Amino acid sequence: THSTSGKYFLTVARLVQYKRVDMVIDAFNKLGWPLVIIGEGREKERLMHRAKKNIKFLGELSDEELVSYYERCRAFVYAGEEDFGIVAVEAQAAGKPVVAYGKGGIAEIVIPGKTGELFHKQSAFSLIDALKTMTSRSYDSALCRKNAERFSEDVFRRNMKDTVMALYNKKTL
DSSP, X not given: OOOSTTSSXXXXXXXXXXXOXXXXXXXXXXXXXXXXXXXXXXXXXXXXXXXXXXXXXEESOOHHHHHHHHHHOSEEEEOXXXXXXXXXXXXXXXXOOEEEESXXXXXXXXXXXXXXXXXXXXXXXXXHHHHHHHHHSOOOHHHHHHHHHTTSHHHHHHHHHHHHHHHHHHHHO
């Protein structure tokens, strides 16, 4: 029961206040664009109440189901401030652009204009501007996937090893 490829926007988050899903809902209420929200949390009831008919809540999904939603969305949207933001990497790995709040770890992941867009005020208006910019551009899904590879375990291990060796060599000179 998926929409046709690329018709809906997607957000995946625990439904708790600091994830700012309320702000995403406000933006999509205004735009009237289709949004799918995946996740559970104590704010769910309140958020469902706030959302108009263009917004669907799917709760928790299996990893396979989640991947298929990433693969079929038009773009991934995220409004919280995260230390890292694994969900943005997952969306990029699926070849999708990410529209996210430009603070914290996600700002390190998204390459504005190339793999998505960042917005800099935690407000529905700021998000709407970024979404409009995003929909006026096209993004290379291969570049999005390549971008996600920077955060793979292998790359992490290799970089960690290089850093340790560089520090070790510096110390022994």
